[in-house]
Amino acid sequence: MKALSAIAVAALVIYPGVVLAASDAPPGAASCSGCHATNAAVESPVPRIHGRNANEIVTAMAAFRTGALPSTVMGRIAKGFTDEEMHPIAAWLAAQK
């Protein structure tokens, strides 16, 4: 976990800018911003997840997967990711502004 977020932070330092670079994003992580806006100016009821605590993200995805946390589409997407896959994704998301 520590090492992973260190990599994520390093990536952020190397590639600043509005567009979140997909390079070295763990598989699947770059797709999230299709619905979860990174641009603060976008009006959306969909929660922001970039810059959010990594543990919160992993926990939410696990709860979406089981249905403990009700959702419209997130349950269907969460079922495509294991906890092991979610850890680096969450660390990467947490490291984005």
Next chain:
Amino acid sequence: MTLHPTRRNFLRSSAAIASATLFPLPALAQAAPRVIVVGGGFGGATVARQIKAIDPKFHVTLVESSATFTACPLSNAVIGGLRDLKAQQFGYDKVRAAGVNVVIGTAIGVNTGSRTVRLTDATLPYDRLVLAPGIDIRWDGLPGYNEAASAKMPHAWRAGDQTTLLRSQLEAMEDGGLVVMSAPANPFRCPPGPYERASLIAHYLKTKKPKSKLIVLDAKDQFSKQRLFQNAWKELYPDHLEWVSLSSGGKVTSVDPATNTLTTEFGKHVAKVANVIPPQKAGRIADLAGVTNQTGWVPIDPMTFESRQIPGIHVIGDATIAGAMPKSAFAANSQGKACAAAVAKLLTGAKPPEPKLINTCYSLVAPDYGISVAGVYVPANGMLAEVQGSGGVSPLDAPRDVRVTEATYAEAWFRTITSEVFG
């Protein structure tokens, strides 16, 4: 076959140093890798920005025919009178500001030997080429339907003037008029698109021209989100929308623009307004580059989106044969990100990562009634396959407030993705 040897060696060693220090080397002007992207839609504008964001030293040129992009998602709401076409339009200023060299022009040829792209007035060299040309209409795919016919019987399957034309025909039609739509066989751009459009036209008829009716003639027996659409139609549009499946004689075999007639194996339908959604193929430049196969679409390696037929050319979005992934703007965006990561690695001699992709597509059945399909995809057996147990459509038995929520998500998704791609 791939890069020029000296260039490749240089890139290899610079990559090694870069990864050792974790910082990119100062770019040597003549050696900075050049990427050309053809097509500035959901796939192309994404991949161009992403490659530049991964490493600003890459020279990224985006070639796009039109200075203004008109987005298809939500264009069915324009046709239904719920939205202005202007809300669909985007320019390339922000793409330029992100460091991408945007060239407004049409790519008319690719020389795979010299690795150059030809425009009418220029020839541009590339180390890696990404084609994201979207679709072209198969003008020879439906007897009687050609470019001239589309001025009378619009397809509106590429947004813009065609969208406006169909909208104005619906507006001009007298109450009581018959609207006929034809939907093509698979594969085609946006599998749920014809049925969202049918819904929003039916909504317009029900609220503004209640004596009118829409008939959808389909070349298929099954379609995306079918049960959800059909349940909603029964509830919302029982008198305004009739769907005719392939096995009930829905396949249109020819059209006649002079009389606005659509002919099926079972009979003729004379329409007041006819919306012909014809068979499609990859955008023409894919053909010219030699990356399409006999289907008219582009086989790709799902790890890198590189053409199966020509090395150094990557293809994303609607033009591709992407296995289980549908032809959607969300998919094109997701593929653009995965392709950018692969191209950046390949240009520096590194191994591309294994991608994982997502798709989520909303459809509006009414302004306050949304449904969705989602999926997660990985490379498997040389194709993109859906991850077992993931994905699927909105629940059939969801209460109405869920449909309302999904309608608001549909619009929020559009704002979010267009802001990421063009904003």
